[in-house]
Amino acid sequence: MEELLRRSEKLTTVGQLAAGVAHEIRNPLTTLRGFLQLQLQSKKLNTSHVSLMLSELDRINLIVGEFLILAKPQAIKFVTKDVRDVLQDVLLFLNSEAHLHNIVFRTVITEEECLISCEENQLKQVFINLLKNAIEAMPGGGSVHISIQRKGASIAISITDEGIGIPEEMISKIGDPFFTGKETGTGLGIMVSQRIINSHQGTLDIQSQVNVGTSVKVTLPGMKAEEEPVKLEA
Ligand code: ADP
Ligand code: MG
Numbered sequence: 001m002e003e004l005l006r007r008s009e010k011l012t013t014v015g016q017l018a019a020g021v022a023h024e025i026r027n028p029l030t031t032l033r034g035f036l037q038l039q040l041q042s043k044k045l046n047t048s049h050v051s052l053m054l055s056e057l058d059r060i061n062l063i064v065g066e067f068l069i070l071a072k073p074q075a076i077k078f079v080t081k082d083v084r085d086v087l088q089d090v091l092l093f094l095n096s097e098a099h100l101h102n103i104v105f106r107t108v109i110t111e112e113e114c115l116i117s118c119e120e121n122q123l124k125q126v127f128i129n130l131l132k133n134a135i136e137a138m139p140g141g142g143s144v145h146i147s148i149q150r151k152g153a154s155i156a157i158s159i160t161d162e163g164i165g166i167p168e169e170m171i172s173k174i175g176d177p178f179f180t181g182k183e184t185g186t187g188l189g190i191m192v193s194q195r196i197i198n199s200h201q202g203t204l205d206i207q208s209q210v211n212v213g214t215s216v217k218v219t220l221p222g223m224k225a226e227e228e229p230v231k232l233e234a
Helices: 002-042 047-068 083-100 120-136 189-199
Strands: 079-082 103-109 115-118 142-151 154-161 203-209 213-221
Touching (some): 047 189, 083 115, 083 120, 083 154, 115 120, 115 213, 120 189
Antiparallel strands (some): 142 154
């Protein structure tokens, strides 16, 4: 019974998501169609129409891209990784983008091993989504503080920006599919990240203050490091 309930809940969310995706993709498709039709009639290439069409195509690509990471069950493989390495890879990958926006990553990373069981690409996607939000929240540049700590059996990763923050009335809507406060946002980043972290038995928590900044804390269950073999006295 419980399983049935869980499955029907899952189906409803999948259905809602599918409806949302269809809707979000139909809008740019309608625009594309309209401009193509105009182009057909005018016989002369209108470059501003073409660039609009390209940006609509980019939008569709962005939306589909965010879903691909969730919709690849055959590629899902959990492996043992040190979160510090996973995060460092992502920081390296985003460094030039951060630099471009006058943003510096400041890290405080524990010396202790932080082994977890994870689907590496999905976990990277979570860090990318969160760091991108942090960058986008600071149009004038600033610092993003990133920390990794061991907290008993768990590992806590926090990403804190000094950006625009999130108004209180918006906070509960964040993570709803397609909820965005940005002109060109997809409103999928947090939803996708939440789902990935849930599938890792972790939690994702957002705290924010307008004009002060936002802090996102991800907690993941840690794995015990290989126990040292017991040394026998001679
Ligand atoms: P998107 O970034 O495409 O809008 P997300 O799901 O990543 O979608 O984020 C949803 C919304 O939450 C954002 O549009 C923004 O309004 C708010 N938000 C998320 N992270 C931050 C942050 N670090 N600072 C300020 N606002 C944020
Ligand atoms: Mg985002």
